[in-house]
Amino acid sequence: MRRTTTIIIGAGHAGLAMSRCLTSQGVDHVLLERGEVANSWRTERWDSLRLLTPNWQSRLPGHAYQGDNPDGFLTVPETIEFIAGYASDINAPVETATEVLDVAQDGAGFAVRTSRGNWRCRTLVVASGCMSIPNIPDYANELPPDIRKLSSKDYRNPDQIEDGGVLVVGPSASGVQIAHELRLAGRDVILSVGEHVRMPRTYRGKDIHWLMDQSGLFDTTIREVDDVNRVRRLPSPQLMGSTTRTTIGLNSLQCQGVEIVGRTMGANGPLLQFSGALANVCRLADLKMNRLLRTLDDWVESAGRSSELDAAYELRPTSVPQVPRLSMNLKDRGVKTIIWATGFHPDYSWLNLPVFNRRGQLRHNGGVVDMPGVYAMGLPFMRKRKSTFIDGAGDDARDLSNHLAHYLAGAAADAA
């Protein structure tokens, strides 16, 4: 049994940012990592993926992008290098190839059982990622067995996909990028579209992330939104990192020849049914995007920054097929593959603590989990809008490491 004050579970950017801040606080700790540093980037990303955030936004406490292309987007190998470089820069005490099997309360602390021995700690930071398990719709079981089904996590490149049509289910960042790539490779691609967040890559000549960063939107805190659960559930915006700063969305995909259909509601063998609400989900996305762009316009105006930017303009509304398709026979259409880009949920099967709500989500207030001594990192909109990104881990880790250090000091005072 080894002992340390704090165990951080997961050595991705979020766990590492916390490690750096705990070091500054003088809190003895260790990171337990099931694989290597930045494991999910090494094992669960498709080949052509780039970060959705521009390089200048790759910022962690004491570490930032140093290259000569601040407006570019890191590739997967570059992202791994960035995160691994951070781990070595800060001398993060990472135990790699160490899978956490069980965490349980043990007196005033926690017992952590791993594939490589057991630990005891006083405080715990859960930074194991929020994209562990793909959400697979219930109707997946009703589909014919000879149609190949894979999640966006298992997708690598078009060569991996059997010849024939592909149905991509889910219109968020992963779904639109995969549909785009497969269509470029000449595939017949159908994209099933439920609620989504439309966002142009650039607006008024600037990257949308630059505008959101400069205007302070990324710093919006959970206290400033009216329904924190709603903003945390929002799907990832239809953005793509590319060398050309291309805007991707339902209009660009339809121009490429991708057919869009409503949300997939059910399957009976090869027959799929789609929702008739496609027009409304597209309208909702347009209205919300326009509201964001007007908010940014207002900021540009009030901050007196108009001279730096192009003039304001309207984006074309999302084109919706005249008569959207309500059903499709996959066999008749020649669809051989279905890709689930339907989101993910975290895997907390190893976390045996009473910290979950009815839906199995972690009960926490801005990363302070509803059990003394337990913290979370790297959850969407955890403390601020930017918590979702690498760039948000710094502020979150600073705040939570402070909280954690106070907790330890309080516990020590109680014991004295």
Added chain:
Amino acid sequence: MTQTTTQTKQLNGVDVAALLGAREALEAAPEAANFTWKASSEWKDGVHTRTEINGFFGLGEEQSRAKTFTIDTDHPEVFAAPDLAPTPVELVLSGLAGCLTGGVASVAENRGIKLHSVKATLTGEMNLYGILGIDPAVRNGFDTVRVHFDIDAEASREDIEALVAQSQKRSAVFDIITNPTNVFVSVA
């Protein structure tokens, strides 16, 4: 950006505070959120049917109303019927109208938007080859449903469009019409 507004006075006669309170209460007591809506009907004559509506199950118990509502359905003269009441499909349209309009009022109340008038015209397009069994490729129900709102409110056009979009997003009847539902019919 959204913001929380505290309202002391209702703008459109929707008790949003009670609705938000109910939402909070139901989040804490999920079993109370399971409702069962009910209707019972009896054939009158020809294609005339009378449906009565009173009780429903919700908040964990049977609920009853002081008054039983009666809704008749029949068919117009071109269907060789006496036209005593609307057709069932027209009642589907009225259900959609009621649901979306109630939604617009609720969302407007919640967003602090004063409504002056909300009018909607609905159409349901149907090819009779379906119900008459002439062409098996034609479905029985509506091919397309269109709802056109004409709203006078103290808000911008975009804000009014957002009310209508949000109302569809939260509408039960819109969901019932746009998405498949299992229907089980049994005989005593």
